[in-house]
Amino acid sequence: xxxxxxxxxMSRDEMTALQSKRLVKAVNRVYHNVEYYRKxxxxxxxxxxxxxxxxDIDKLPYTTKDDLRDTYPFGLFxxxxxxxxxxxASSGTTGKATVVGYTRKDIDVWSECVARALTMAGIGRGxxxxxxxxxxxxxxxxxxxxxxxxxGATVVPMSTGNTKKLxxxxxxxxxxxxxxxxxxxxxxxxxxxxxGDIPNIKLKAAICGAEPWTExxxxxxxxxxxxxxxxxxxxSEIMGPGVACDCQYxxxxxxxxxxxxxxxxxxxxxxxxxxxxxxxxxxxxxxKEGIPLIRYRTKDLTSISYDKCDCxxxxxxxxxxxxxxxxxxxxxxxxxFPSQVEAALLEMGETTPHYMMIVDRVNNLDxxxxxxxxxxxxFSDEIKQLESLTKKIxxxxxxxxxxxxxxxxxxxxxxxxxxxxAVHVIDKRKLV
Amino acid sequence: MTIKQLSxxxxxxxxxxxxxxxxxxxxxxxxxxxxxxxxSDYGMLRILVEEPERGKDALKAKGxxxxxxxxxxxxxxxxxxxxxETLHVLYEAGINIEYMYALCTTTDEAAIAIKPSDLDKAxxxxxxxxxxxxxxxxx
Ligand SMILES: [Zn+2]
Numbered sequence: 307x308x309x310x311x312x313x314x315x316m317s318r319d320e321m322t323a324l325q326s327k328r329l330v331k332a333v334n335r336v337y338h339n340v341e342y343y344r345k346x347x348x349x350x351x352x353x354x355x356x357x358x359x360x361x362d363i364d365k366l367p368y369t370t371k372d373d374l375r376d377t378y379p380f381g382l383f384x385x386x387x388x389x390x391x392x393x394x395a396s397s398g399t400t401g402k403a404t405v406v407g408y409t410r411k412d413i414d415v416w417s418e419c420v421a422r423a424l425t426m427a428g429i430g431r432g433x434x435x436x437x438x439x440x441x442x443x444x445x446x447x448x449x450x451x452x453x454x455x456x457x458g459a460t461v462v463p464m465s466t467g468n469t470k471k472l473x474x475x476x477x478x479x480x481x482x483x484x485x486x487x488x489x490x491x492x493x494x495x496x497x498x499x500x501x502g503d504i505p506n507i508k509l510k511a512a513i514c515g516a517e518p519w520t521e522x523x524x525x526x527x528x529x530x531x532x533x534x535x536x537x538x539x540x541x542s543e544i545m546g547p548g549v550a551c552d553c554q555y556x557x558x559x560x561x562x563x564x565x566x567x568x569x570x571x572x573x574x575x576x577x578x579x580x581x582x583x584x585x586x587x588x589x590x591x592x593x594k595e596g597i598p599l600i601r602y603r604t605k606d607l608t609s610i611s612y613d614k615c616d617c618x619x620x621x622x623x624x625x626x627x628x629x630x631x632x633x634x635x636x637x638x639x640x641x642x643f644p645s646q647v648e649a650a651l652l653e654m655g656e657t658t659p660h661y662m663m664i665v666d667r668v669n670n671l672d673x674x675x676x677x678x679x680x681x682x683x684x685f686s687d688e689i690k691q692l693e694s695l696t697k698k699i700x701x702x703x704x705x706x707x708x709x710x711x712x713x714x715x716x717x718x719x720x721x722x723x724x725x726x727x728a729v730h731v732i733d734k735r736k737l738v
Numbered sequence: 739m740t741i742k743q744l745s746x747x748x749x750x751x752x753x754x755x756x757x758x759x760x761x762x763x764x765x766x767x768x769x770x771x772x773x774x775x776x777x778s779d780y781g782m783l784r785i786l787v788e789e790p791e792r793g794k795d796a797l798k799a800k801g802x803x804x805x806x807x808x809x810x811x812x813x814x815x816x817x818x819x820x821x822x823e824t825l826h827v828l829y830e831a832g833i834n835i836e837y838m839y840a841l842c843t844t845t846d847e848a849a850i851a852i853k854p855s856d857l858d859k860a861x862x863x864x865x866x867x868x869x870x871x872x873x874x875x876x877x
Contacts, residue, residue, distance in 0.1 A: 680803075687745030687807045688836050688853070689775055689782055714779050717749050718803050 309425040309457075310418070313564045314619045318612065321620065325567055326359030328592035333357045333366070336598050339384040342377050343600065360567060363590065364578060369602045374404040374543065385409050385595045395443045396542050403443075406542050407596040413452060415593055416545050419562045420453020420538075423551035426560070426617075427511040427536040429483045431458035438472060438486035438494075439516065440726055441465045445546030446516050450485040453548060459483070466490065466725035469497050473507075480508045485538075485547075488514040488523060489728035492659060495530045496719075504531065513538040515547050517727040518606075518627045520645050522652030523659050524556070537626065543602055544589050550624055555616050558623030565593050568622060569601070570610050573631055584609045586631060587624060605631045635731065637665055638672045642707045644730040647676060650706035656684045656695065660721040666734040675712045676703055679721055739861045739871050740808045742790040743851065746783040747803040750776070758783060758802065765796040771851070773839035786811075786841065786851065808857055811872035812864060813847040821850065824869060828854060831863035841872065 308314050316324070334354045336343040346367045347353065356365055374382060383390065390407040408416070429435060435454045439446030447465055454461045462479060464472050466486075473494060475481065484491065491514055498504050509531055514524075515538035527535045539559050540547035549566050550559035561568050566589045572579050573586040587604045608624045615623060627645075635642045644663060651657050658679040666673045678699060686692055692715060700713040722729070748754045755774075762769060762785075772785040787793045790806055797804035814820040828835065834855035841849040849872045854860035864871070 682803060682805075685747060685803055685805055687743070687782060687784060687805060689777060690836065692747075692780075692782075693777070715747075716780075717747060717801070719801055720749070 307425050307428070307430065308618065309422040313562075314422065314560070314621055316564075316620060318620065321563060322360060324564055325592060326361075328564075329360055329363070329567065329590065330354070330357055332590065332592055332594070332598050333600065335384050335595075336600060340382055340598075342373070342381055346373075363567070363569065363601070366590075366600050368576065368588070369599050371404060371543070371603075371605075375402045378402045379405040380407065382597050382599070383407050384598050390596055392448075393443075394445045394448075394542050394546065396445075404543060406445075409595040412545075412594055412596045415565055416449060416548060417452040417456035419545065419548035419565065420449060421457040422562060423513060423536070423538050423548050424454060424457050424459065424483070426551050426553045427483070427513050428534060428554065429454075429457065429459060429511050429513075433482045433511075434460040434462060434479055435483040435485060436462045436464045436472060436476060436481050438464045438466055438484060438490060438725075439547075444726075445540070445542040446485075446487075449540070449546035449548060450513070454485070469494060469725075473497050473501065473503060476509065477503060477506050482508050483511045483513075484509060485513045487516045487724070487726060487728065488519040488527065488535075489517065489723070490725045491527055491535070492523070492530075493723040493725070495527060496723075499530065507531075509533050512536065513547075513551065515539055518630065518633065518645055520649045520652065521556075521626055522649050526652060526659060539624070539627075541604060541606075543597075543599060544591060544604075545594070549589070552623075553615060553617040553619065557615065558611060558625050560615065560619050560621040560623055561610075563621055565591065567592055568610060568624065570608070571603075573603075573605075573607075581610055581612060584625075607631055633731075635663075635665060635733065637674050637709055640707065640709050642674075642709065646706050647703055648730070650702050651678060651699070654699065654702050656681055657699065658718070660723070661730060662721050663731045664734065665731065672735070673712065674709060675714055676700075677714045677716045677721060679718050680715050682718060739865065740810050740857060741786065741851075741872075742806045743809045743853075744785045744787055744790050744793050744797070745805050745807050746785070746797060748781045748783055750778070750780055755781075755783065757800070758797065761796050761800050761802075762787065762793060765792065767793045767796065771839075771841040773851075775837065784837075784839070784851075807853065809851050809853045810857065810860055810864065811841060811849055811851045813843070813845070813849045813870045813872050815847055820848070824850075824864070824867075827863050827867040827869065828852075828860055831859060833860050833863065843872075 337354045389409045392408045395403040395405045437450045441447030512535045538551045540549040550561040552559045569588040570585040579585045587606045591598045662677045664675040768788040770786040775782045794804045836853040838852040
């Protein structure tokens with residue numbers, strides 16, 4: 307099923323024409339309504355008239371999170387407060403929150419995008435969906451909620467915090483779909499497993515997002531719960547969840563390009579790079595009224611493909627995220643993404659997907675310890691076996707990241723389960 | 739001829755051992771013998787209890803990684819060379835010892851617990867050599 311065939315399956319020429327028309331409008335809107343953008347454009351000597359289509363996109367300046375912070379709280383809003391119907395905010399780890407505002411039309415567009423994503427996951431009117439993202443300033447809960455209602459599904463607004471209640475209702479209500487972070491879904495799966503409840507649920511699909519996860523973890527969730535699991539992508543600056551999502555073929559996430567124009571750039575030179583190459587994802591919102599952003603640098607690293615998908619959609623696809631440039635660790639000069647460690651562990655299959663990387667500096671040398679929970683069935687009462695398992699895990703991770711690691715086995719269920727974004731790294735180097 | 743040993747994986751964290759013992763105490767499960775093997779990161783607690791199944795369930799309910807392993811235990815007279823003679827039986831049969839430890843007994847005899855590389859083979863070899871299996875353990 308395709309929610310909006312006209313938009314999701316249009317030819318490349320039609321899409322380019324639509325994007326161009328919308329880009330011109332968006333640029334005019336920010337130039338005339340947002341002083342900050344007007345100045346930014348004047349600084350680089352570009353006027354709205356210079357932008358005639360998406361081929362002119364690289365004449366426009368980039369926007370970063372710093373721009374949002376500098377204009378805190380409403381400096382980038384392009385609609386009067388009387389038209390803003392909702393505010394969301396994310397509390398960055400450093401400094402001020404980034405604040406975004408939505409007009410009624412923005413909420414409608416957002417709901418439409420989430421409905422498209424849910425449809426990609428095979429969810430429809432007859433389904434009952436538990437939204438287990440946090441409700442509140444975070445975009446996850448309300449974003450998924452409005453989208454699911456727009457779709458016509460029955461929404462159970464669980465939020466996070468009570469896993470037992472969630473699993474009980476999942477059984478009692480015959481819940482068929484869930485929206486939450488992938489790490490929380492894994493925790494839910496473990497809870498169902500421990501209670502022997504997997505055969506008692508009717509779950510068939512999940513849309514998970516808000517944190518990077520690997521293909522291996524997606525497959526593990528599918529296998530544990532016998533469902534189809536989909537990766538929904540979004541960020542509050544651009545909209546919230548529902549900027550992109552993967553279809554049943556899971557070959558990248560379809561971007562809702564008629565609303566969000568994607569570009570991939572080299573994060574160092576800031577120049578656009580060829581389709582298929584990995585770089586930083588940049589978005590320009592094409593229809594947003596509340597807080598339209600021009601060439602917003604997401605810090606997410608991915609590549610893009612414009613090939614038609616087997617599902618029939620022509621929407622460009624971004625590959626699964628390698629990680630955020632923010633998440634990248636530099637250990638002894640080597641670039642390491644937590645997702646590489648996760649992929650290595652899951653491929654081995656002898657540990658749970660829960661892990662914690664502890665980076666430290668001892669005698670001016672970076673050290674990396676990876677704590678892993680060993681699957682119960684691989685436990686042995688013989689130390690010799692445990693030692694050889696430790697060695698094997700260390701070797702596998704070393705192969706994946708090119709760095710020697712110390713592996714520490716920990717007791718099952720001792721690595722903290724997160725209901726929101728999972729924490730996988732403790733960098734003690736920053737604490738000193 | 740074999741007995742069930744309760745094995746618990748313990749991280750080297752303060753209070754973990756005590757939590758195990760406390761759990762068994764609360765469940766009124768009597769500990770007969772124990773041995774603790776340790777590395778720098780973790781320890782392996784091996785215990786013989788009166789009700790191993792119930793002990794395992796109680797520990798698992800508390801989140802411990804507890805498993806049951808089959809081992810063999812034999813009694814030894816208090817005489818020079820008794821242990822060597824028993825182990826020699828296993829050596830002759832080509833069986834390795836993964837680990838072993840002494841057991842508490844209330845009799846005049848000593849006893850040891852052995853995890854052999856091949857349990858069935860070890861039981862047969864010991865049986866043939868006339869060893870006394872320690873079976874009064876859980877009465
Ligand atoms: Zn597709």
